[in-house]
């Protein structure tokens with residue numbers, strides 16, 4: 001049976017950022033946000049010896065596993081793996097414009113072949129896990145609503161329930177993945193229109209939501225929002241989400257946050273780089289004045305792999321700075 005979960009506030013998949021460690025921190029900070037893994041190529045998911053480290057999900061639900069791929073058998077296997085690792089959802093990436101991803105025939109270039117995307121979604125579908133899509137509005141420099149509508153018309157035939165739309169085109173040559181997140185203009189209007197056409201599909205709006213107030217206001221109109229770079233810059237914003245978006249108590253930044261996080265990462269030292277383990281938490285210094293001494297001590301302890309000392313220092317830091 002598929003679990004009913006809220007996708008009102010989603011943290012976008014971000015390669016190099018939404019690691020299992022970051023997701024642990026996000027979950028400590030917000031009970032209700034819906035989380036995503038980084039995009040994992042189906043081949044890595046199926047064959048990688050370090051699969052455990054890449055997709056570990058320590059009951060940080062609700063959470064989606066995002067995959068990149070277009071080979072039907074691989075996608076079906078990926079969906080089974082997502083179930084085994086207790087994910088709530090498997091999501092197909094049809095938005096990444098990078099050259100490497102195009103070479104592997106997945107990501108945004110798949111928008112050129114809507115029938116293949118439909119087949120891919122069908123390969124992911126089963127009665128245990130929700131199969132969803134994350135796409136762009138279209139390809140190239142010109143916005144074209146008809147193209148987007150025809151693409152969704154085809155995908156809707158799968159019975160899909162949730163589609164995340166990064167509300168701008170992808171430009172497949174001439175600009176970088178970074179440029180592809182700023183240069184093509186946003187059009188929330190396309191998402192407004194398509195959601196009116198398909199009331200049975202939940203369209204989750206993504207792109208350019210750079211403040212929680214903006215997320216809150218868009219939620220008056222859209223059933224869900226997905227936020228990426230705002231959280232990448234400062235994950236501690238998530239401590240406001242339960243209160244602002246879900247009318248629950250917000251999380252305080254205290255010793256328990258630090259303890260819970262270290263409890264998860266300590267056993268991973270030796271299997272994973274100390275930087276990858278700690279980097280999500282080190283955003284705690286974001287825009288807090290006079291943190292330099294702490295940062296430099298932590299750097300020294302990181303070189304010596306001294307997680308216990310780093311934990312003690314961060315506990316001292318949160319009590320001294322009173323970050324709530």
Ligand SMILES: Cc1cc2nc3c(=O)[nH]c(=O)nc-3n(C[C@H](O)[C@H](O)[C@H](O)COP(=O)(O)O)c2cc1C
Nearest residue numbers: 012013014015038039093166207208209227228229
């Ligand atoms: C560093 C970085 C890595 C990203 N990696 C992925 C990814 O793995 N899969 C994906 O679908 N989108 C990826 N994205 C795109 C985001 O999910 C999101 O669609 C985009 O950043 C727009 O949302 P925002 O304006 O809230 O940042 C990435 C974005 C960034 C900044």
